[in-house]
Amino acid sequence: MSETSTGTEDGFGAQTRQVRAFFDSVLESYERMPMPIRRYALTVLAPAGVFFLVSLAGAVALPFPVLVRIPVFLLGVLIVAGAVLYPRLLVEEQRRGLENQLHLLITHMTVLSTTNIDRVSVFRQLGREEEYGELAIEMRRITQLVDTWNQSLDDACERRARQVPSKPLADFLDRLAYSLSAGQDIDDFLLGEQNAMVQKYITVYESALGNLEVMKDLYLSMILSMTFAVINAIVLPILTGTDATMTIGAVIVLFVFVQLGFYYVIKTMSPHDPLWYVQSEYRTKADRQIDIALYGAVALSFVLVCVLALGTAGVGSLGLAVRGVMLDTPVPLLIAAPLTPLAIPGIIARRHENRIKERDEEYPGFIRALGASESAKQSTTTAVLKTLRTKDFGVLSREIDRLYVRLNMRIGPTRSWFFFTAESSSYLIQKFSEMYNIGRQMGGRPKQLGELISRNMNEIIKLRRQREQATVTLIGVLYGITASASFAFFIGLEVVEILASFSTQMNLDQLEFGQLIYAGVYDIPFIEFLLALIILFNALLSSLMIRMVDGGHKANAYLHFVVLVWIGCASAVMTSSLAGALISV
Incomplete structure (x- = not known):
């Protein structure tokens, strides 16, 4: 008995400490x-x-x-x-x-430390990399302490370690400060730090994916609960006589709040690992195709919406013709049809993403072979690429060949590598190629650089496979929730219509039972429109959640949005048709 009470007290004490830590x-x-x-x-x-x-x-x-x-x-x-x-x-x-990008910054720092620049210049160079965001700001703060306040690099790192809100970064700066103060070279420390950094990154990444699994189950439970609440809001007014439209609208607002909260949480928990290299300086073929498809799809959707508006107003011969078709078409289909063209840019982006993933798979082998060949032959990158361009690197072979052509035409290495990374459209290829190019220009050892980059990128690719599996599971859950929720919404509405029809046919208003059914509180067409809006909003937030977890192009959200809308609307139409068929029987 004492052991049980002690365990309960320990659990309560742990919860109390967690709450106190949160408030602190x-x-x-x-x-x-x-x-x-x-x-x-x-x-x-x-x-x-x-x-x-x-x-x-x-x-x-x-x-x-x-x-x-x-x-x-x-x-x-x-x-x-x-x-x-x-x-x-x-x-x-x-x-x-x-x-988010601490692993990339430490890898970049390691590459720079193996070159011929001094250790403060390593931090100064990283501070110029705006893509690192908060990390770049932190690097500039460290160099400012060294340049302006005349502190040593180890003192500056130790001071910033006490002030940054990130524990992994604080621990890294503490270890770096201790090693530098002890006289260890920064390149020796960072090379030894690589394995620990990679393992920590793997742990954090897998922990984030595990948290997403938990949130997926919690999201499923909450949406099912909110679906039950919406069904109650649809059915109860026929028994209580309250304003059905206002009740359903209020529950829809609550439904929206719940989904917005989960969207923010999933956005916060998703690991930051973008697939695309986004830059505005050079528009690649993939960028142009996606932009053209997007503008065309939006224009076509706008035209379809205008046609439906003419049909609703009944303006002109076209409006009258469309109106005749609209009268026989369910409202959910009228909402889903104009949105269908938006799937086109998503399909094109998905096709290019598959090629980017294939390039990422080939890149570690290429950069490792490039570094080893440059070290063995003691020659330039151009001379080595002349041989490597004949090897089979899959979909990356085209970009490698164009890189060789540009370097052979005496285009600067920085500019040539920029076009190589832009045409590959891969975020990882861009970051690691930039590290390799800068390391080579500053006197780094090619073989060491190639092996370091190849090893780190292989680890990230393994984690991306796990992320892809988690994304597929999430897509299945969201698609299933959309279908089941839409079925539940419209089956509730059909029940109300059946009861209202029963009340009218039996003429219950003249009987004592008339007070049991309040069919007059419903505006069925408007409520059907509200339920269709729920389907639209659910599709919008669900597609954004998928895009957050997937880490792909923004156009992917359009494809999932259209599919989710059609799943919800098709489920609604099938539910209404099935209920009508059962009534007629």
């Missing part, structure tokens, strides 16, 4: 804000508190059903919670910015 982190985040705490309290916290009191008063005093008043109260809670936790969210955003 919130208070600490206020001190890190660029805005003074007093000013933030007056401009943000006070208005949020007033809004909460107004929403609380409205939830208590408004003569609306409970299902309507709950979202009003929750909106006030959401505003206050957002205002209170916003500084904590800012610190969390900064922490993610520091940790």
Whole structure:
């Protein structure tokens, strides 16, 4: 008995410590804000508190059903919670910015440390890489402490380690400061740090994927619960006589809040590992094809929407003809049809993404062979590529051949490698090629650079395969949720229509039972339109979630959006048709 009570006390104590640690982190985040705490309290916290009191008063005093008043109260809670936790969210955003590309920065630092530049110049060079975001800012702060305040590099690293919100970065800077103060060369330390860095990155990446699995199950449970709430909001007014439109609209707002919350959480938890190399200086063939398809698809969708608008208004001969077709077409299909062209840019982007993945698979072998050949032959990159271009590197062979042609035409190495990375459209190829090129120009050993880059990229490719499996699972779950939720929504609406028809046929208003069924509180066409809007919003957020987890091109979201809309609308139409057939039988 004592052991059980001790275990319970330990569990309660652990939870208490976690809560206390969370509140401490919130208070600490206020001190890190660029805005003074007093000013933030007056401009943000006070208005949020007033809004909460107004929403609380409205939830208590408004003569609306409970299902309507709950979202009003929750909106006030959401505003206050957002205002209170916003500084904590800012610190969390900064922490993610520091940790998202830490593995790339350490690899880049290792490459630079093996060249002929001094160790402060390594940090100075990394500070110029704007793609590293918060990490580049942190590198500039370290060099500023060295240049402006005349501190040693190890003291500057140790000082920044105490102030950064990221524990992995703080630990790395602490170890680096200790090694430098002990007299160890920075290249020896970083080369020894590579294995530890890769293992930590693998642990963090797999942990993020595991968290996404948990969130997927939680999301499934919450959406099923909200689907049940929507069904209740559809069916209950026929028994209670409350305003059905207002009740359903309020539950839809609550449904939207839940999905927005999960979208933000999934966006926060998804590992930062983009697939595409995005740059505006040079428009590749893939970029042009996707842009043309996107503009054409949007224009075609706009034309279809205008045609449907003419049909709705019944303007002109075309409008009258379209109106005749629209009267016989279910509302969900009328909503899904104009959106279908948006799938075209998604299909094109998906095709190019498959080729990018194939290039990523071939690149480690290419860069390892390039580095080893340059070291063995003691020759230039151009001379080595003359031989390597004849080897089979799959879909990467074309880019390798064009790289050789540009270098052979005396185009500068930096510019030639830029076109190579731009045409490959791969984010990893761009980053690692830039590291290799800079390392070679600054006197680094090609074989060492090639092996280092190849090993790190192979590890990332393995993690991407796990991410791809998690994405496929998430897609299946979201598609299934969309179909089942749409079926549940419209089967509830069909039940209401059946009861309303039963009330009319039996003429229950003249009987004592008339007060049991309130068919007059429903505006069936408008409620059907609201349910179709739920399908649209669910498809929008679900497609954005898939894109966040997938890490691919933004056009992928268009493809999943169209598919999800059609799944939801087709399920709604089939449900209505099946219910109508059962009634007729």
